[in-house]
Amino acid sequence: MKKPCAASRTVKTNRIFPIDTNSHGTMFGGKLLSYMDEIASISASRHSRANVVTASMDSVDFLTPIRLDEAVTLESYVTWVGTSSMEVFVKVIAEDLSTGKRRLANTAFLTFVAFDNDGQKQAVPGVLPESEEERMLHKTAEERASRRVERRKQSKLLADAVSMETPS
Template sequence: MMVQQEKYCKESLVVKTSRIFPIDTNNHNTLFGGKLMSYIDDVASISASRHSRSDVVTASTDSVDFLFPISPTDSVCLESYVTHTGKSSMEVFVKVIAENLKTGERRLAATSFLTFVALDENGKPQRIPKVIPQSEEETMLYNTAEQRVKIRKDRREHSKAFANVISTEMPWG
């Protein structure tokens, strides 16, 4: 299959808006962080698939920075798109905007960066198109991506070294 050479960030844009229901909240009456993290991985994986037009796997979640709590009077809108690409990997940015449904006030509630790898029909990494930023936000994220890639590589090496000394034995037996 011929890989398209380049795609715009906006071609991978995914927008998901949800209401916050009591079942989605924690003991502080705010959106449960795990629920938001599930939403984030969901939209980011769709962005990665749109960009690569292939199956993808989550390689890492750099961070989920919770900036403001999201309450049951809010809706939550997630926007994700591919901001940077390697040979088979894609960095996806997700921003989470909470909107008070009574006042209309909107605030950036969380941000996240995830990395996905595109897979071919045999489950092996496959080449993907480069990404082209257009907006000011896309350009800023694209221009700062190499710093995040380096941090990711360093963190992965640290995690591998750490894994070599962590026990997999059951603590009770």
């Protein structure tokens, strides 16, 4: 049985404080990536109702900086599934709290794999896109999944060629 994308939709908003920023007064990229992984994992768990692990994070595009004292809202939902894997779309919206002006600051696709309590991969339900955005992302998902498979092969080849020794 398929589940609507909306069943996995998750939204989180945070204010950006000095501890969240770099020397340019903008949000640390690593902090944002952590937020993105966290929210996407909730969407994947809501969809699968299983234990999930992050398998990959696709091209994370930092479109505009997120500044000190702004709010950052992350929204995520499952857009496509394989057998045990789920593609989760995350969009990040920055908001100037003094003016209310909002802008798209970041987007990414993360892939999660579902596991049962014995640590075995678990099949997940299909996804039912309903909105125009959900249908567009679902329609283009198989191409992204194919690119991920190829990128993973290339990563394994690179891993085999890279030295594990630390220079002295």
